[in-house]
Amino acid sequence: MKTTPSSCKADSLLTKEQMTDRIITAKVQKQLTWTAIAEQIGVDEVWLTSACLGMNSMKPELAEKLCTVLELPNEVQVALAMFPYKQWAFDVPQDPLIYRLYEVVGVYGETLKEIIHEKFGDGIMSAIDFSMTVGKEENPAGDRVIITMNGKFLPYKSW
Known part of the structure; x- marks a missing residue:
């Protein structure tokens, strides 16, 4: 069972996939790059991207900054702070x-x-x-x- 950090409260929990969809939608709508977002919140672009794609968790204060930059709701902030279950397909990707x-x-x-x-x-x-x-x-x-x-x-x- 995935848990929510005790310091975070939300009416509903998003999956990491739902969180990522909301982040990417906001990023595209605001016409921002990962580099620009990373500079605004003070982290490395590779780590930020990985966290936004659901492969790393974010400290609550960084999640809050990201959600402020992208104007995203608290439920995204909570999902960012949740520990990920790191898994990927073992098939060779087609991309x-x-x-x-x-x-x-x-x-x-x-x-x-x-x-x-x-x-x-x-x-x-x-x-x-x-x-x-x-x-x-x-x-x-x-x-x-x-x-x-x-x-x-x-x-x-x-x-």
Whole structure:
């Protein structure tokens, strides 16, 4: 059962999907970018977008700021503060951009694993103690996408 933070009150609870629909509708109506919204509330654009898409929870004060910027009701603020149930489809997505990211992991995943293990030892990169940025490099041959992932290394323990 999903719970509402005790400090938040609402007449009805939205699902994360309903919350996301309302946020995106308001964003489009106000003609705002994720970058512009993130700057207004003082957070990173990648983290903000992830929270608005339902994959992270937001502290109540940030949820309140977001709802003020987008002129959204309290029920959206409550949904933003709820802890997410992180799940996604295991089928390969059909969206070309997301599919290409799956392709990158498919082609380079084992290479990354080998190099990370050589440099750090046996362990994983955290997706909890983690940040990510998306940049743009202008290039005469075609603009380039720069994705930087920064995760804490977590060694496997022996016992």
